Amino acid sequence: MNDLLYKNISRHIQLSEEEFQRFSKPFQLKNFKKKEVVLQEGEYCSFEGFVLNGCFKVYFLNEDGSEQTLYFAVEGWWITDLDSLINNVPSTLNIEALEDSEVLMISKKEKEDLYEAMPKIEKLFRIMNQQSSIALQRRILSLMNKTADKRYHEFLEKYPTLEQRLTQQQVASYLGISHEFLSKIRKKIALGK
Template sequence: MNESLILKNISQHISLSDDEAGYFISLLKERRIKKKELILKQQQSCKEISFVQSGTLRAFYVDSSGKESTIMFAVPDWWITDMHCFVNQKPAILNIEALEDSSILQLKKDDLEALYLKVPKFERFFRIMMQNAYTREQLRIIENLSLTAEERYYNFLQKYPLAVERITQKQIASYLGITPEFLSTIKTNKQKNSTS
């Protein structure tokens, strides 16, 4: 387990002593996942929050007709879970899939509660993380309501610059709420504009 990336992530918001960092690391479980493997399925109990060490993951919802809607992507140094279900211990609404061979560190809900008691400053860290996630999703909703599909695509490129090559056009389109064909048109227009 390479601890440096997750400890750097934590240090953006709280400072840990060596003992506190050691205790936190002791609670994590490293997991290697293969491309297309699901770490969470809809209706499964959601017991872990995951930190991406390497690779790319995708959280998506499948409706009753089988249509997929991508909710988020997670690249190295990002956290991912079905937050509503993790916090409230409800069956998962989302699926979480590896888009390539990936390595994650998982923290169980029960261990997180123990961490809060033993190292209370982690409540601050996860509060900030959840506030940031809420803010990001609120802005995404506003973008979906107010921006064109082309503008949303440009924002996507800025938000996930390292992941664009690893994500299929179909997955990007489902994140943007458009068809793959329309995304292809946007990309073609972008290429024409950049060469003229």
């Protein structure tokens, strides 16, 4: 269960076996069924979750009520609403399981206790937050500067196995286009244009 978590954090910091056991102890294993809501807009987010298996969408609702997907989280990814968690404000995001999933959850308080007990952990989450900020910045720039065709090609290159786990509507929501327009892009690719 903790092998994936260990591999994930080992990309950023090194922990001894004893340190890793101390780090992983506060995490609780939670199971979510397909379509189960982990966090709903308006609630206060009090957790960070590490996905062991399954798939989640993290999204918000536009003024017209349509979904706009911020990101998907699969094995080895983290889920949370950082703004709500850090600033103790109501969430603007929704997190929903797209498959039956298992997540290691840690509360804000338990994470902050780890910061005090193990300074390496504060470094770990600082590095992860920096990388998350970079990824979101790149995503915003892509949405603002690239055509839908290019964004779709980037999505396929960056996440080659993810599309098979998602509906066309979910992919379109992530790309910021209608599913009808995504159908046209796919048709054009299939015809080799």
